[in-house]
Structures are given as C-alpha cells and as structure tokens.
Amino acid sequence: MTPTHTESAPQASGHAADLDRRVRELADSDIAQVGSVLRTQLADHAAVLTGVHPDLRPVSAVLARAGNRGKRLRASFCLWGARGATRGELPPGATQIAAAVELFHLAALIHDDIMDHSDQRRGLSTMHRHFADEHRHNSRIGDADAYGEAVAVLAGDLCLTWSDDILAEGTADLDRITRRQVRRIFSVMRDEAIAGQFLDVDGQTHAVTSATRAELVLRFKSAKYTISHPLRLGAAVAGAPADLLSAYDAIGIAAGEAFQLRDDLLGVIGDPAVTGKPTVDDIREGKRTLLIAWAEENADRIQRRVLDQHLGNPEVTHDGVREVCEVLRDTGAVQRVENRIAELAAQSTELIDASPVDEVTRHALAGLVARCVWRAA
Template sequence: MQLPDPQSLPAAPAAGADEAVAGVGGAAAEQDGYRELLAERMAGFLDLQRGQLQEVSGDASELVDAIAQLADGGKRLRALLAYWGWRGAGGARLADEAVQAGVAIELFQAAALIHDDIIDRSATRRGKPSVHRRFELSHAERGWALDPAHFGQAAAILAGDLCLSFSEEVFAGIPAASGSARVIFNRMRTEVMAGQYLDVLEEVAGPGRPAGEAVGRALQILRYKSAKYSSEHPLCLGGALAGAGPELIAAYSAFSLPLGEAFQIRDDVLGVFGDPATTGKPAGDDLREGKRTVLIGLAVDRCSPAEAEFIQAKLGSPDLGDSEVDSLRAIIDGCGALAEAESMISAFSSDAYSALEALPVEETVAGALRALADRAVQRTS
C-alpha cells in the first residue's frame, strides 16, 4: 500500500505570503495564523491516513478517529515553541516547514499521552475519556466478547504506536529534517521513553530507595520524561530546522530547559492541588496513580516519620477516598513541601527569564517566547 507523501498535503502559504498578519497584530496574530495552519495540516494529514486505513477495513479507521480527537485539543505549547525557535533563527513567517514540524511534534505528544494514560491508568484526558477508556467503553456499548478493559488497552497501545509512526512520517517529509534537526528529534523520542521508564521504575522501587535522594530522582525523571521534550527540544528543533548554529541552540537550551522544569513542577502541583473543573482530571489523581514527583519527594523529606509512613501507604492506592486525599494534601502543605515546590518553580522560572533576556533574537520572537513562558508557569490547568 502506498502511503501518502506529507508533501502532497495542502501546503501552508509560501514564505512571505503572510507578511501582513504579523504587521497588523504582531506576534499574537502571527501565532494565531500558525495555529490555524497547524490545525488544517493536522486534519488534512489524518484525513489521508483515515482513508488509507479504510482501504484495509472500516473498523481500522477508528484508530485514527481516536488520535484525531486527542490531537485536536491541548495548548500547542511544544509546536509554538518550535515555531518561534524557527523564527528566531531567521525562518520565514508561517513557512510550511515550521507547520510540518509542529504537526510532527503534536503527533509525538499525542502518542506519549496515549501511552502515559495506559501506564497511569488514567480514565480521563482533557475532560474526556482517555484513548484506552474510549475503546473500553466502545467495547462495552457494543456488547462484544471477552474483557473490555484488555481490549481498550490493546487498541490504545496500537493507536499510540500508529501515532508515533505518523509523527516520524511527517517529520521525515520536511526538506531540512537532517543534520542537527534529525539528531534533536531522535534524541527527544529516546529520552522521553527513558524518562517514562524511570518514572515507572520509581513507583515500584522508590519506596525501598533512600528517602533523602527522592527529590533528586524525581528531578531526573522530570527532566527527561517531560522538561526536555516539552520545551527544550521543540525550541531547539525549530531553530535547527531554520539553520541555527551551536551558539543559538545553546542559548535556546539555557532558556527552555529551566522553563520546562518549572512547567512540570507546576503540573505536579496541579496534579495534587488543582481544580478538576480546570485540569480535566479528578482531584488528587496523581496521588491515586502513585506518582513520585518532586512534590512528593519534598514532602517525604520534610514531614514526620508517621506522616511519611502514611504517604508511603496511601500513595498509588486507586481507591483513595476524598478524605484521604485531603489528609495527604494537608501533610504536603503543612510540612512546607508545597511552598518549597513553589520556590523551585520561581527559581527555575527566574533562570529561564534571565536566559530569555540574553537571547539574540528580534523583539517579536522574544515577546512571543515571554508570553509562552508566562502561560507555562502561571497556568491553572
């Protein structure tokens, strides 16, 4: 079967075709234009893939439907960082290469979320059923044979693998996807898998490891599972695609890595203290999933032995009640762990903003990156 060439998809405007967009509304209008092109390209690519799978079987196209629903949401932070990395390195406004890079990154993000939700047994994502839960519910509604939960997980694993394949296909279709850009893209994927494994390992091995090292282990997981691929790699990838040299890539990294670390610690705080109405996940979901985050590491280090024993006993219990979630929150807050996590967010953010001031990019790009940084560390969902 001949797969579609990403270059055959509807193209974004040629370089320079949208000069007026940025001139009227500045970076905000340019960014809005990029998001629209990204959505169009994503929808067009997935429509082509859906058609290919329908040639195999109408049933198989449900894999693409699940991917499309998940990829339609989100903040697009990674794709936007890639775009402004491209622009900061001299790339043309709303260029097709930057749009394709955004699609590839968003598809990789979707694949990571699908697999992450299976690993964490998360029933929801962005206020909707997670992909494995979607397939599980479909099984139950249609009255199919055997175990609906097993079917849901199996189908979601395949959807995630397919999404990874789609991401590579789109990225490989970018003419400049070679050299340092290819190295960054490959490293991003490898490091996320390694970080994800370390996260899973920490859940089972962490209770038997030295408590005083828990924060350091959590920071290592945070860096490789999330921070690098959430901000550092996308920004550097965009720059590399536009021909950025080692000095600019290093400057991008100095800004984006601490930004990603602040972003993820904020995510960890929201996973325990966030409002379900804005996070789209049940209250205290990270506690039920047993996530051994920086926040938990700080709490275990700071609280009393009895409180630490309570955390260890309750963390990862899927039937954790609301009262127990409230008790864990009270321990985390009362021992100063929440305040220390907020201090770490402030410190990483300060490093990021200082590096941003030194970035050798035009003010339009710097302003856009500053706005994205504000959203990343001050968010409530």
C-alpha cells in the same frame, strides 16, 4: 525637551500593545497551519485504515478528535524557535516539524494514560477508557479493559509512526547537514522522553522517593521534551548557529522544569473541573515527584504514615487524597515547589532577555513561558 516619565509611559504601553498584537497575529497563523497539516495527515491515514475495514472508523475518529485538541505548546515553541533563528519568516519545513512534535506528544499521552490507568484527559475519556467503555456498551465478549488498552497501544503506535512521516516530509527539501541536525534532535528528544518515562514508572517501585531521581524525571520526561527540544528543532530547521541552540536549551530546561513542577502541583491540588484530570490519578499511581520527595524529607512519623498508606494505593479514597494534600502543604513541600517555580521562571525570563533573537520572538517566548508556568490547567 527630555520626556518625563508620564510622557514616555503611554509610548511604552503602546509599543507593548503593538508587540502583543504582532505576536498574536503570527501565533494564530502558525498554529492554524499546524492544525491544517495535522488534519490532512490524520485524514489521509484514516482513509487507509478504513480502506482496510470499516471497523477502523471509530479509531480514526477518536484520533482525529484528539489531534484537534490540546494547548499546542510544543508546536508554538518550535515555530517561535524557528522565527527567532530567522528573525522573521518561518523557514521551509518548520510547520511540518512542529506538527510532528505534536503527533509524538499525542502518542506519548495515549501511552502515558495507559501506564497511569487514567480515566480522563483534557476533560474527555482517555483512549483506552473510551474503547473499554465502547466494548461494554456493545456487549462484546472478552475483557473490556484489556481490549481498551490494546486499541490505545495501537493508536499510540500509529501516532508515533505518523509523526516520523511528517518529519520526513518537513526535512525532505533541506540540505543534508540541516536535515541530519533536525533528525538528530528529534531522535534524541524521543529517546530522552521515553527514558524519563521509564524512570518515572520505575520510581513507583521504590518505597522512598529520591529527589535526585525525581529531578531526572523532571528534566527528561518533561522539561527538555516540552520546551528545549521543540525550540532547538525550530532553530535547527532554520540552520541556526550553535550559540542559539545552546541559548534555547538553557531557556527550555529552566522553563520546562517550572512547567512540570506546576503540572505536579495541579496533579494533586488542582481543580479537576479546570485541569480536566482527576487529582486522584498521581496519588493512586504513587508518582514519585519532587513534590513528594520534599514532603518525605520533612514529614514526621504520622505524616509519613499517611504518605505510605495512600501513595500508590489503587483503592485510595477521596479522603485519602485530602489527607495526602494536607501533608504536602503542612510539610512545606507545596510552598517549596512554588518557590522553585518562581526561581525557574525568573531564570528563564533572564535567559530570554539575553537571547540573540529579535524583539518580537523575545516577547512571544516570554509570553509562552508565563503561560506554561502560571497556569491553572
């Protein structure tokens, strides 16, 4: 007898629940392993630092705390990229590669917060702000802010070097061709992320926002480095063929751009109590995002004056932030970004459905993309 729709629905629902459970079990195990690698790495280096002098303890402690926080999105994409290439088990070195991506990300955040003059990250004081406040609390001599920024630069540099250490460990036992491929992708990831960061900083020196330039920042500062490169690193460590690397790149660019567009929205109209970051930061720094570019395209004379007055103003008030947000909504820029996010999310979902990976990986990647795109923090 052919099953009716009502008879087959519980089976489909049960299958989805089984997939959810399997994905959750693997994800929890994978991220726990990444956390273990990071804790060991940070503890080993802390021993070296504090062995030089006890005054290094505060730096080591803050880095350890920062290393234990975060969404682990990049590590997750890396590990599922590897599982998709093997259709099952994690290949040797994958956990270390994922941990290396996370440490590189931590370095990028620390340095990005200095450049953006951000006071908070993930609900805590940023690295440079933490050490500036410590300087003041202990009544030290000299410029507290300069001290905090100097310590944060050094802390970020440490994370950069440590990420390379873990990468070397993860690739040590791979064959020469695979090791070269992994290191090449990692190197390109670093170059492109820093290039995107430069374009972001440089864009703040121009009076008019170029949509083309904003899209370049979107792609290279965030999209490829958040999803595309981690996926490809996971695939590469498993020795995946070129067609899977290409599929992952396409998925990563679409999903990654949607991720950053969501980040741009949250940066100005999000709830700071949820995001852990004040909405004033992006406006104060004059971030030239696609959201801003599209607002400028449709702004009338009065709305343009509001944007000119407040974007990039280090003394911008909360009322000024509110006025900018009104312009972003009234010009249709917010809705245009939401529409673009929906388009990119649908595109990435179609690409995942068509990708040459197993069902569990496909289900996991779809869930990760949804988590990136439809988030509140």
